[in-house]
Every structure is written in C-alpha cells, then in structure tokens.
Amino acid sequence: MGTGINCSNSENKLGPKWIAIAVVSAILMFAFLAWAVNAPKKSITAAFNMCFRAIAAQDPDPRTRNPDYLAARIVNLDLMQQYMGWTLDFESSVNSINHDKLWIFYYVTARTKHMDSVLLKELKSDVKQVVIMGAGYDTRAYRFYKDFPKVRFFEVDLPVMVADKKSRVKSNLSELPNNLAYAPIDFNTQELGQVLARVGYRKDQQTLFIWEGVVMYLDAAAVESTLRFIAQNASAGSSVVFDYLPPSVVEGTYTRDPYAIRMADFVKSQGEPLTFGIDPDKSGAFLNKQGLKQVSNIGHDDMVKRYMTDSNGKPFGTVPNFFWITHARVLNDK
Numbered sequence: 001m002g003t004g005i006n007c008s009n010s011e012n013k014l015g016p017k018w019i020a021i022a023v024v025s026a027i028l029m030f031a032f033l034a035w036a037v038n039a040p041k042k043s044i045t046a047a048f049n050m051c052f053r054a055i056a057a058q059d060p061d062p063r064t065r066n067p068d069y070l071a072a073r074i075v076n077l078d079l080m081q082q083y084m085g086w087t088l089d090f091e092s093s094v095n096s097i098n099h100d101k102l103w104i105f106y107y108v109t110a111r112t113k114h115m116d117s118v119l120l121k122e123l124k125s126d127v128k129q130v131v132i133m134g135a136g137y138d139t140r141a142y143r144f145y146k147d148f149p150k151v152r153f154f155e156v157d158l159p160v161m162v163a164d165k166k167s168r169v170k171s172n173l174s175e176l177p178n179n180l181a182y183a184p185i186d187f188n189t190q191e192l193g194q195v196l197a198r199v200g201y202r203k204d205q206q207t208l209f210i211w212e213g214v215v216m217y218l219d220a221a222a223v224e225s226t227l228r229f230i231a232q233n234a235s236a237g238s239s240v241v242f243d244y245l246p247p248s249v250v251e252g253t254y255t256r257d258p259y260a261i262r263m264a265d266f267v268k269s270q271g272e273p274l275t276f277g278i279d280p281d282k283s284g285a286f287l288n289k290q291g292l293k294q295v296s297n298i299g300h301d302d303m304v305k306r307y308m309t310d311s312n313g314k315p316f317g318t319v320p321n322f323f324w325i326t327h328a329r330v331l332n333d334k
C-alpha cells in the first residue's frame with residue numbers, strides 16, 4: 001500500500017515534469033530540424049579554389065607553380081579524393097582536370113600569383129593592414145605574417161566560412177599569426193565599415209583590400225558600397241585588388257568561350273550563382289565613380305605571359321579568356 005501511495009505521489013509529481021520534458025524536447029527537435037533545413041552552407045567555390053591551389057602548389061616547374069604552399073595542409077585530402085578523384089600527385093590530378101576541361105584551375109594559379117605580387121609590393125611600401133574580403137580558405141595571412149610582423153591582417157567572410165576556416169587552420173597549422181582578426185560579414189546586408197570597426201581596423205593606416213573571387217557573387221549595390229567605403233575611409237595610398245567577369249559571362253551570353261556557360265551553370269547548381277559583372281573596357285570609369293583610380297587591369301594575355309608560361313617558354317594549361325583582375329587606389333584628395 002505504502003508503495004502504491006508513493007507511486008501515485010511520484011506519478012503526480014513526475015506527470016507535469018515529463019510533459020515539460022516532452023514539450024521542450026519537441027521544441028528542440030523542431031528547432032534542430034528548422035536549423036538543419038536552413039543551415040548555412042559552406043562555399044563550394046571556396047573549397048574548389050583551395051583544392052586547385054593545393055594541387056597546383058605541387059607543380060614541379062617553379063615558373064607555373066602556385067605559391068600557396070599551405071593549401072595542401074588545410075585542404076581535406078580525403079574529401080578531395082573521394083569527390084573529385086584528385087590527390088596531391090600533380091600529374092594525375094592535372095590529367096583529370098584537363099580531361100574534365102576545368103580551365104579555372106589555371107586561372108586560379110595566375111590569380112594567386114598576381115594578387116601575391118600586388119600584396120608583396122604593397123607590403124614593401126607602407127601598408128600596415130591587409131583586409132582579405134570573402135577570404136574563404138585564403139592562406140596569405142599565414143604565409144606572410146612572419147616576414148611582416150607589424151602588419152595586421154583581417155579575414156572577412158560569411159559567418160559559416162569564418163567558423164570553418166578558424167577550425168581548419170587551428171587544427172592543421174602549427175603556428176598561427178597573432179596579428180590576425182576574423183570578422184563575419186554578409187556583404188549584401190552589412191556595411192564593411194561597421195564590421196571592421198569592431199575588430200580594430202584603423203582608418204589612419206595604409207591598407208590593402210584583397211577581394212579574390214568574390215564580387216561576381218554579390219549584389220551590385222554591395223560591391224559599389226564596399227568600394228565606396230574603401231574610397232572614403234581608407235587612408236591615402238590604400239588600394240583594393242579584385243577580379244571580375246564581364247556582364248555577358250554573368251548573363252550567359254558570352255560566346256567567345258563555351259567554358260564560360262559551363263562554369264556559370266556549375267556555380268549556379270551549387271547555390272552560388274553569378275550575379276555581378278563589369279565591362280572590362282569601362283572598369284576604369286566604374287572605379288572612378290566609386291572614388292578610386294585604376295592602377296592596373298589585367299586580362300588573359302597578360303596572365304599567360306606573366307604567370308602561366310613554363311620554364312621552356314611555353315604557355316602552361318588553358319587560362320580562360322574572360323577573367324579580369326584590377327587594382328585601384330584611393331585618391332589622395334577625398
């Protein structure tokens with residue numbers, strides 16, 4: 001009897017408790033499902049770039065080798081092999097890339113080399129801050145910090161990418177720069193100035209902004225307002241280097257290379273559609289309108305000549321003819 005009373009007492013006490021637990025569990029389950037459905041996806045294009053750099057850094061020819069020697073340390077080699085069949089064996093991976101006509105592989109190397117050369121030149125002048133926008137798996141902060149210990153680096157990207165990048169470098173690189181700050185942003189909805197202000201960006205220090213493989217995925221308004229922020233807020237001598245596509249590539253009407261449409265379709269299928277382009281012939285005027293002065297604007301021929309000609313003087317691989325890289329400086333008289 002005593003047991004029965006105890007039982008019924010405990011049932012009375014446990015009843016509401018179990019109901020509460022069931023309700024909380026249901027809410028948590030619902031919240032998890034809602035999160036899982038809407039969970040932000042990591043950038044596939046950023047992952048591809050990292051794979052390309054990791055493979056191209058194994059190129060035996062120093063003239064065409066990708067300088068990103070750290071990419072192979074942070075890339076997920078198992079996933080790269082599982083999904084694409086690529087390894088760090090340069091010859092076999094390049095054969096597979098050529099077979100699939102993934103010509104962006106060669107462009108990524110030309111772009112790394114060009115942007116590295118701009119970075120090095122700026123670091124050797126008076127640049128004290130480097131802001132890497134849409135950083136993805138960019139390794140420049142980790143490759144250059146020791147030679148330029150007084151320079152501060154900022155990596156800016158969507159929150160999901162910042163989190164993944166931080167965990168990758170932490171678990172794979174033995175030494176990390178202490179002069180590097182991470183700043184989550186959505187360029188389409190947030191102001192670069194506000195985000196940078198929170199992580200110690202200084203307007204009075206000469207800065208290089210690197211925007212590699214990003215503007216083609218943004219809204220026109222986001223690209224223009226970010227460039228205007230740089231023009232109006234970075235100190236004299238600061239500059240921005242970024243690559244871009246002509247509007248016809250974005251719109252799918254570019255006829256000079258069938259790879260343009262294949263590439264646009266692929267990124268769209270991965271949830272990263274091309275959205276923004278600039279006419280190369282009007283790029284100087286476009287930058288002027290944002291308050292910047294174009295310093296250089298290089299296309300296919302320059303890229304092949306400067307970066308993708310091998311030690312025998314022959315062009316290496318196929319650099320697509322529709323990518324452009326421009327470098328623009330903040331005007332002194334703002």
Ligand SMILES: C[S@@+](CC[C@H](N)C(=O)[O-])C[C@H]1O[C@@H](n2cnc3c(N)ncnc32)[C@H](O)[C@@H]1O
Nearest residue numbers: 043045046049134135136158186187188212213
């Ligand atoms: C093609 S990847 C380039 C990554 C890296 N810069 C590189 O060259 O390997 C595009 C990058 O832009 C970032 N991105 C795209 N849309 C963005 C947005 N609205 N705000 C911030 N970052 C964005 C992605 O997260 C991704 O890291």
